[in-house]
Amino acid sequence: MSTGIVFHAIAAIIYLGLTTVLWGMLQAGKPMETPERVARWVLLLALVAQAVGLDALVLAGGNLHLSWLLALSVAVWLGLVVFWLESLIVKIDGLLLILLPIAGMVTLFTAIFPGSHLITSAAESALRGHLLLALGAYGLITIAAVQSVLMAALDHHLHHPQGVVDNAGALKRAIGRVLDAQPPLLTQERLLFRIIWIAFGALTLAIISGGLISLATTGNWLPFDHKTVFTVLSWLTFGMLLLGRHLWGWRGRIALRYTLVGFVFVLLSYTGSRFVIEVLLNQG
Numbered sequence: 157m158s159t160g161i162v163f164h165a166i167a168a169i170i171y172l173g174l175t176t177v178l179w180g181m182l183q184a185g186k187p188m189e190t191p192e193r194v195a196r197w198v199l200l201l202a203l204v205a206q207a208v209g210l211d212a213l214v215l216a217g218g219n220l221h222l223s224w225l226l227a228l229s230v231a232v233w234l235g236l237v238v239f240w241l242e243s244l245i246v247k248i249d250g251l252l253l254i255l256l257p258i259a260g261m262v263t264l265f266t267a268i269f270p271g272s273h274l275i276t277s278a279a280e281s282a283l284r285g286h287l288l289l290a291l292g293a294y295g296l297i298t299i300a301a302v303q304s305v306l307m308a309a310l311d312h313h314l315h316h317p318q319g320v321v322d323n324a325g326a327l328k329r330a331i332g333r334v335l336d337a338q339p340p341l342l343t344q345e346r347l348l349f350r351i352i353w354i355a356f357g358a359l360t361l362a363i364i365s366g367g368l369i370s371l372a373t374t375g376n377w378l379p380f381d382h383k384t385v386f387t388v389l390s391w392l393t394f395g396m397l398l399l400g401r402h403l404w405g406w407r408g409r410i411a412l413r414y415t416l417v418g419f420v421f422v423l424l425s426y427t428g429s430r431f432v433i434e435v436l437l438n439q440g
Contacts, residue, residue: 251306
């Protein structure tokens with residue numbers, strides 16, 4: 157059994173164990189402040205384990221290996237790192253109720269299905285660095301999209317509370333408790349824009365590095381293909397959102413719409429390239 161599988165399994169056990177404890181206390185109506193503080197440091201242990209697992213699976217043998225699950229694991233890890241750092245400054249521990257089960261399932265499935273594709277074109281360190289930057293940007297944008305959906309659900313809950321009536325079903329009551337435990341919308345909005353700023357910076361560096369590599373190898377700045385088009389569209393979308401935030405104070409539903417549109421462009425870029433490689437070219 158490989159190191160990557162073992163450490164992903166360890167991370168999954170920690171994530172799912174914390175999920176069980178925190179959800180159990182929520183359902184019992186017990187205060188969660190003390191276990192949340194402990195969970196923050198236990199979470200750090202899981203992040204270290206997952207990082208070791210990702211290093212062993214993604215960068216095995218000095219090469220670059222990727223799959224849908226590994227890309228998702230990277231996205232979850234990056235999102236949790238941002239959350240952990242932010243939690244040292246602002247009380248956002250309620251997000252653990254949602255992030256932990258997602259992280260637990262992703263790392264568990266990665267441990268069970270660790271298969272990946274060797275990216276043969278990433279033999280050179282410059283290209284490997286470019287691909288890792290792009291992967292990091294895509295992962296953070298995915299987390300931003302999840303965060304925006306959560307904010308939309310919380311906004312809806314504030315106007316139409318779930319599970320507050322006596323005949324509400326068990327599922328609605330559980331959803332209502334989880335949403336009630338979430339940080340305020342303004343706090344989550346600040347977190348969302350921090351994630352977007354980091355993702356935008358990583359995406360900018362990925363586009364620049366990709367352009368330089370393309371210029372050195374083909375003489376063209378960027379190839380005109382679907383991947384480049386959708387990536388640039390995503391960059392323009394997030395750039396406009398950040399500019400609108402700075403100049404006109406864009407927030408709320410406008411920010412959520414722009415975030416989801418930018419995510420769709422990234423998704424089309426990644427899934428489109430995988431479709432071309434795996435289906436049209438019969439590779440991977």
